[in-house]
Amino acid sequence: MADNSHGSPDTSVTVATPGQGGVDTFTNPGLPPHRPRLADTDPRAEKRAERQVALLFFISVLGTLLFFFAYFFIPLNDTIERLRLQNLALGLGTAFAMLGIGVGIVHWAKTLMPDHELTEERHAVTDEKDRAEAEQIVGTILDESGIKRRPLIRNTLIGAALLAPLPAIAIFRDLGPLPGDALKHTFWDAGMRLTRDPSGTPIKASDVTVGSAFHVIPEGLNEAENKLEEKAKAVVLLMRLDPESLNPSEGREDWGYDGIVAYSKICTHVGCPVALYEQQTHHLLCPCHQSTFDLEQECKVIFGPAARPLPQLPIDVDDEGYLIARSDFQEPVGPSFWERG
Amino acid sequence: MSSSTAINAYQPKTRVGRVTNFVDSRVGGSGMVKEFGRKIFPDHWTFMFGEVALYTFVILLISGTFLTFFFDPSMAETHYEGSYLPLRGVEMSVAYASSLDISFDVRGGLFMRQVHHWSALLFVAANAVHMLRVFFTGAFRRPRELNWVVGTTLLIMGLAAGFTGYSLPDDLLSGNGLRIIDGVVKSIPVIGTYISFFLFGGEFPGTAIIGRLYVLHILLIPAVILLLIGIHLFMVVIHKHTQYPGPGRTNTNVVGYPVGPVYAAKAGGFFFIVFGIVAAISAAFTINPIWNYGPYDPSPVSAGTQPDWYIGWVDGALRLMPGTVGSNWDFEWNIPFPWGVNTLSLNVLFPALVPAGIVFTLMLAWPWIESWVTKDKREHHLLDRPRNAPTRTAVGVAGVVFYCVMWAAASSDLIATHFLVSLNDVTYWLRILVIVGPVIGFMIARRVALALQRKDREIALHGRETGRIVRLPHGEFIEVHEPVDEYKRYQLVSFESPEAYAPVADGNGHVSRSEKLRSRASRFFFEDRVAPVTPSELHASHSGHHGEIANTQDRESIASH
Numbered sequence: 001m002a003d004n005s006h007g008s009p010d011t012s013v014t015v016a017t018p019g020q021g022g023v024d025t026f027t028n029p030g031l032p033p034h035r036p037r038l039a040d041t042d043p044r045a046e047k048r049a050e051r052q053v054a055l056l057f058f059i060s061v062l063g064t065l066l067f068f069f070a071y072f073f074i075p076l077n078d079t080i081e082r083l084r085l086q087n088l089a090l091g092l093g094t095a096f097a098m099l100g101i102g103v104g105i106v107h108w109a110k111t112l113m114p115d116h117e118l119t120e121e122r123h124a125v126t127d128e129k130d131r132a133e134a135e136q137i138v139g140t141i142l143d144e145s146g147i148k149r150r151p152l153i154r155n156t157l158i159g160a161a162l163l164a165p166l167p168a169i170a171i172f173r174d175l176g177p178l179p180g181d182a183l184k185h186t187f188w189d190a191g192m193r194l195t196r197d198p199s200g201t202p203i204k205a206s207d208v209t210v211g212s213a214f215h216v217i218p219e220g221l222n223e224a225e226n227k228l229e230e231k232a233k234a235v236v237l238l239m240r241l242d243p244e245s246l247n248p249s250e251g252r253e254d255w256g257y258d259g260i261v262a263y264s265k266i267c268t269h270v271g272c273p274v275a276l277y278e279q280q281t282h283h284l285l286c287p288c289h290q291s292t293f294d295l296e297q298e299c300k301v302i303f304g305p306a307a308r309p310l311p312q313l314p315i316d317v318d319d320e321g322y323l324i325a326r327s328d329f330q331e332p333v334g335p336s337f338w339e340r341g
Numbered sequence: 342m343s344s345s346t347a348i349n350a351y352q353p354k355t356r357v358g359r360v361t362n363f364v365d366s367r368v369g370g371s372g373m374v375k376e377f378g379r380k381i382f383p384d385h386w387t388f389m390f391g392e393v394a395l396y397t398f399v400i401l402l403i404s405g406t407f408l409t410f411f412f413d414p415s416m417a418e419t420h421y422e423g424s425y426l427p428l429r430g431v432e433m434s435v436a437y438a439s440s441l442d443i444s445f446d447v448r449g450g451l452f453m454r455q456v457h458h459w460s461a462l463l464f465v466a467a468n469a470v471h472m473l474r475v476f477f478t479g480a481f482r483r484p485r486e487l488n489w490v491v492g493t494t495l496l497i498m499g500l501a502a503g504f505t506g507y508s509l510p511d512d513l514l515s516g517n518g519l520r521i522i523d524g525v526v527k528s529i530p531v532i533g534t535y536i537s538f539f540l541f542g543g544e545f546p547g548t549a550i551i552g553r554l555y556v557l558h559i560l561l562i563p564a565v566i567l568l569l570i571g572i573h574l575f576m577v578v579i580h581k582h583t584q585y586p587g588p589g590r591t592n593t594n595v596v597g598y599p600v601g602p603v604y605a606a607k608a609g610g611f612f613f614i615v616f617g618i619v620a621a622i623s624a625a626f627t628i629n630p631i632w633n634y635g636p637y638d639p640s641p642v643s644a645g646t647q648p649d650w651y652i653g654w655v656d657g658a659l660r661l662m663p664g665t666v667g668s669n670w671d672f673e674w675n676i677p678f679p680w681g682v683n684t685l686s687l688n689v690l691f692p693a694l695v696p697a698g699i700v701f702t703l704m705l706a707w708p709w710i711e712s713w714v715t716k717d718k719r720e721h722h723l724l725d726r727p728r729n730a731p732t733r734t735a736v737g738v739a740g741v742v743f744y745c746v747m748w749a750a751a752s753s754d755l756i757a758t759h760f761l762v763s764l765n766d767v768t769y770w771l772r773i774l775v776i777v778g779p780v781i782g783f784m785i786a787r788r789v790a791l792a793l794q795r796k797d798r799e800i801a802l803h804g805r806e807t808g809r810i811v812r813l814p815h816g817e818f819i820e821v822h823e824p825v826d827e828y829k830r831y832q833l834v835s836f837e838s839p840e841a842y843a844p845v846a847d848g849n850g851h852v853s854r855s856e857k858l859r860s861r862a863s864r865f866f867f868e869d870r871v872a873p874v875t876p877s878e879l880h881a882s883h884s885g886h887h888g889e890i891a892n893t894q895d896r897e898s899i900a901s902h
Contacts, residue, residue: 026835026874028589029588030588032589071449087452087623088624091624094617095617095618095620095621096617098613099613102617105613108610109603114603120594122722175540176538176540229543269524271520287644301671304768305659305661305664305688306665308673334524335524336528341681341682
């Protein structure tokens with residue numbers, strides 16, 4: 001295949017100068033001769049095709065009957081098996097009802113209707129005389145309106161027309177409240193107990209053994225007015241590691257308690273719950289986009305599309321031995337936003 | 342039409358005639374029957390993808406209307422009391438509860454849900470495959486550029502319809518999908534947080550979003566799609582359908598079957614076939630079993646979840662984008678402005694906007710890009726076989742590879758668990774592939790197209806390989822080739838193969854920069870080309886033959902292919 005594409009046409013073996021527009025092209029031989037189908041020549045084949053089409057339509061009738069049978073005689077009884085059976089029978093009934101008609105009609109068209117290909121000429125979509133006339137008419141319309149001659153009218157109209165739709169945008173203002181600082185705070189507060197998700201029972205430090213993980217919500221969240229909205233920000237993962245393996249940075253030494261640490265469960269990427277805890281490696285993995293956070297490096301991102309560590313919830317233990325928050329998160333949780341700063 | 346003489350002049354004899362007369366003398370219509378009744382439509386199996394899209398949309402309207410009678414798009418809190426025992430007493434939204442009721446307590450409701458969901462998947466798929474057909478055959482060329490734009494818009498609206506509908510049941514899976522959307526929206530600079538709050542009526546998830554998506558899903562988006570379909574089909578009628586090149590087909594005619602009865606029967610029957618297949622799939626294969634997921638709760642999530650297939654590529658792009666580079670550099674930039682520090686989250690914004698932006702911009706602009714390069718402003722009603730436009734085909738393949746790598750990335754976790762490979766390695770490889778893959782795909786596709794063209798030349802010149810080996814008198818073995826008939830040959834030789842052109846100077850003898858650029862693009866498009874066989878070439882190759890056995894010279898030329 002050496003020279004048949006790169007070389008110049010006169011040295012190449014297979015590349016010829018293009019023939020289009022020139023004389024050296026093949027003439028169109030026209031439609032190939034029509035070949036009759038079996039049903040065109042053999043009356044028995046024709047009759048057979050007719051019976052096949054009728055049979056297919058009859059299958060459709062049976063399909064419709066199957067649908068009615070399933071609808072009235074396969075009652076639902078609170079079990080998923082019965083539901084599946086009914087669904088299967090309704091669906092197959094519909095499928096046969098439709099396919100019988102569809103395949104029947106297509107078979108009819110292909111075997112019994114004429115299969116001679118016909119030729120029709122294309123017509124130009126428009127002709128240029130019309131176009132010239134249209135141009136002239138539009139010109140006349142513009143002329144008679146005087147919009148070109150009277151710039152004062154034109155410009156004030158443009159100004160008004162630009163302004164007029166703005167209320168239609170402004171009127172959507174009440175779709176929601178302004179963000180304010182809603183994204184910068186969560187339900188957590190100093191002294192609030194860490195409780196189990198979803199039951200809301202408090203967690204003792206002694207319950208949290210090394211290697212275990214708890215899904216945590218703040219105390220009182222279940223009774224909160226905007227429960228889901230608060231929960232969407234406040235959910236926390238609680239884990240206990242060997243205290244030696246944690247490497248808290250300056251100022252965060254007392255944010256954990258004896259190897260117990262709490263981190264926001266909301267991914268800093270686009271907000272999925274970071275629900276997977278790899279006990280052996282001490283990694284947290286988000287199942288949505290696989291961002292991976294290393295607990296031993298204060299949940300620094302070690303893989304995936306997240307760019308920021310998970311925020312840590314400073315915790316402590318109260319007089320009764322229950323885990324409590326020392327404060328709210330020190331930074332906004334969840335995905336980044338313009339005003340985050 | 343209004344004069345009484347006209348009524349008297351035409352006295353219908355048949356029953357059809359009487360009906361025609363009744364309708365036509367009141368509202369007209371004979372003209373339409375005259376125009377469409379025997380209109381010719383070309384026939385080819387690849388023309389049916391668009392039909393599938395249209396028919397699945399009709400099925401979506403039918404099944405969707407049924408579902409609206411039972412679905413309640415409210416996010417008010419309720420306790421489930423329906424027949425599905427595992428969720429009885431569970432706190433959930435009314436929307437989710439009514440979705441469960443449709444599945445468990447409305448007879449045929451589950452079936453309708455499945456029909457609706459499966460046809461939605463098929464609708465977008467048929468749209469996409471239809472567009473690939475139009476692209477690879479060059480059907481978007483003048484005069485159909487605007488219809489290509491309408492089609493692209495339809496595809497985008499299809500994605501919007503799919504996503505808004507996917508979120509309605511308010512189950513755990515779709516809720517997490519919405520949460521991802523919220524995260525993406527919040528990454529938009531300056532207005533992102535506001536859009537998020539306006540969209541959700543406050544903080545995510547709020548109590549407004551399902552109702553709002555519902556209105557978009559059942560009213561606005563279908564209305565826009567219907568309107569676009571109307572425009573789309575109207576333009577098909579104006580332009581008449583394209584046809585594949587072949588004997589008897591020219592750029593100025595249409596060869597095919599008349600609407601009545603053949604085409605109407607085939608196309609009409611095909612609607613029932615599509616409906617039947619969707620019904621069979623919905624009968625046998627569960628889709629979106631929302632009762633397994635539970636109501637939306639911001640805390641839990643299930644591993645290995647996938648979005649509906651058409652959203653996959655954007656989700657995959659989100660997964661592929663690295664958030665950090667090295668240990669101290671990341672894509673979240675805190676930019677100090679005079680009024681304070683603002684956050685630009687490029688690790689989210691870039692993958693959410695750029696790949697889709699590239700794909701859709703190139704798609705919309707392609708008809709004009711190509712005609713700018715080729716300087717071809719003629720009307721085209723004959724399609725190209727993809728091999729006969731090697732560079733266009735290669736660009737299309739590059740786009741498909743780009744798309745499919747991102748799509749595969751949306752299942753990176755499932756690839757890792759099913760093939761027992763490291764999740765991180767899968768991601769690293771896909772990150773490389775999303776850049777390199779389109780280039781490799783481009784090169785391979787162009788070579789394959791050129792090779793197929795050479796094969797066509799060989800068949801046109803020397804005929805088809807028969808597999809019959811003949812021994813020549815002097816002892817040499819040779820395979821006999823059988824010449825193709827003139828109809829088959831015409832199909833192989835009737836294409837255009839434009840050549841790269843040199844830049845042309847304008848009136849002042851100056852070659853503008855854009856003209857130079859255009860010439861370079863033209864070289865890129867057409868430098869490698871295979872020309873169609875000409876009659877004189879065919880004659881030359883035949884005159885050297887001894888009967889049907891090729892001579893040595895011919896064999897050499899075959900060997901050099």
